[in-house]
Amino acid sequence: MTMTTTTSAVLREVVQERPYSTSEPISFEELTLDDPGPTEVLVRIKAAGLCHSDLSVVNGDRVRPLPMALGHEAAGVIVATGDAVTDVLVGDHVVMVYVPSCGECAFCASGQPALCARGAASNGAGELLAGGRRLHDADGAEIQHHLGVSAFSQYAVVDRSSVVKVGYDVPYDVAALLGCAxxxxxxxxxxxxxxxxxxxxxxxxxxxxxxxxxxxxxxxxxxxxxxxxxxxxxxxxxxxxxxxxxxxxxxxxxxxxxxxxxxxxxxxxxxxxxxxxxxxxxxxxxxxxxxxxxxxxxxxxxxxxxxxxxxxxxxxxxxxxGSTRPQEDIPDMVRLWREGRLPVERLISAHRPLSELNEALEALADGTAVRQILVAD
CATH class of the missing domain: 3.40.50.720 (NAD(P)-binding Rossmann-like Domain)
Known part of the structure; x- marks a missing residue:
């Protein structure tokens, strides 16, 4: 097995002390990332949006297992695929989806992938849909995945169901916001x-x-x-x-x-x-x-x-x-964006390097920001 090295934003303990620019709840760590399993893909993250769901993990409003590599709203390019993945290819641009779907449970079968039972269980456990974790710190300890994505990173391994292919004409920052906001x-x-x-x-x-x-x-x-x-x-x-x-x-x-x-x-x-x-x-x-x-x-x-x-x-x-069916609805959103009916880019308050995540958390917490786009250095 080979591994990818990635710089990722890691939360090791809940922090409520503000301003976050001073208390610095997020550390930036060099992690190792296992190769994708048979039903997984490796994505180079190109843009990630900061959402209140990320802040809720930092301040403890949403209890998640720690330490965790945060981030769940993102877009990027596929750089490797597992052996069983045939419908997306290296070089494809993709939107990340924060609920992986098994395609087999009663919810998936009834057209409700956002309620996937296995996806909810793996997200709650900080794992990927196939089970287990792919991230490890310098001591070899496992790092939890955030909502099957962990997008505040240079790279992420995710389940195939956690990505939706989009056209090359969709800017990464626009594509990122299609996945959550x-x-x-x-x-x-x-x-x-x-x-x-x-x-x-x-x-x-x-x-x-x-x-x-x-x-x-x-x-x-x-x-x-x-x-x-x-x-x-x-x-x-x-x-x-x-x-x-x-x-x-x-x-x-x-x-x-x-x-x-x-x-x-x-x-x-x-x-x-x-x-x-x-x-x-x-x-x-x-x-x-x-x-x-x-x-x-x-x-x-x-x-x-x-x-x-x-x-x-x-x-x-x-x-x-949003009760969405991402594989159907995200392409529809892209079509409406192309027609000028979904001006997604207007939601972007700022573009920041990933190294400014603590400052971005404070801007979100004080209510001045709508969506800040983070890009790994």
Whole structure:
């Protein structure tokens, strides 16, 4: 067996002390990476987006086995394939997918690969879908994989199901965002909700996922799209991306009293906080649906008036990875991007070298960044 050497961003313990630019939770380590197994590929990472799901591992909101090489939203080029991989080739450009899918469990068989039972189990264990880990530190100890990807690295070995081939014309930074931010936001609108032209939409939380939902709602012809966030610059960007109105959270109730029938047909919540989830439900009209996209801390709960669910025919839905079928939906997103209907590049706040990941974590935590693209040195 041969091994690839890669510089990777490793989290060895949960760190809540801020600013992260000073506490430096991430160390940059030279790791060894096993060759891909029969059903795996080796990818040279060309661009990786920083997502709140990464931050949630750093601060402990999402409990994961440590030490772990972080990063799950990325794009790159295949440099080696396992013996059983025949449908992607060395040199192909690919988007990384953060839920590997076995193709055989009940969820995969019913067209719900985002809920793959084996994929969820391997992600929770810090392993790849075929079992085990491919990363090792200088002492030979195993390093956990983050969501089957570990993209804050020069190289990554991933399951074949964790990549989707895209055209050479798609810039790596755009392609990276298709794997998480756009998959979740676009998928929640198109797959989970199936929003129709003319329906009304509210999106709460204008990070990468929320703004992707705004873009998708505009693309499908939603009648009114209200974008909600406390940060003025994010509200301004939402208006440029297709929202018909934008408001701070405290101003929404007054807006809904004017021509919204008491709420929206669809309300998408992308924050993952109990009070905001309750607010999203309140902003949903009779007969409408509240869709939760944000990942809350495991201890978070929320309450809604039980009677209203029945008496007002309300629906509450969760949306993980936007309920997408990546092998089908990412090519669709690429087509819409080529047509100018999914301006994914507008989500990018900054490009940074991977060595600035701790500083990027702080920019994300303080709410000033939407999506920062990291490139390995």
């Amino acid at each position: 756009m998959s979740t936001g676009y998928g929640s609108v198109v797959r989970t909700a199936d929003v129709r032209a003319g329906e009304t939409v509210i999106v709460i939380g204008l990070g990468g996922v929320g703004l992707s939902a705004v873009i998708a709602a505009a693309a499908v012809g939603a009648g009114q799209v209200l974008a909600v966030d406390p940060v003025e610059s994010k509200r301004a960007l939402a208006l440029e991306l297709g929202a018909t109105a934008a408001a701070a959270p405290g101003d929404v109730a007054d807006l809904l009293a004017e021509g919204w029938d008491g709420g929206a047909d669809w309300v998408f919540e992308a924050v993952g906080a109990g009070p905001v989830m309750e607010q999203a439900y309140r902003f949903t009209k009779r007969g409408g649906t509240t869709v939760f996209m944000g990942l809350p801390h495991p201890d978070v709960s929320f309450s809604v008036p039980a009677l209203s669910i029945i008496a007002e025919s309300r629906t509450i839905k969760g949306s993980y990875m």
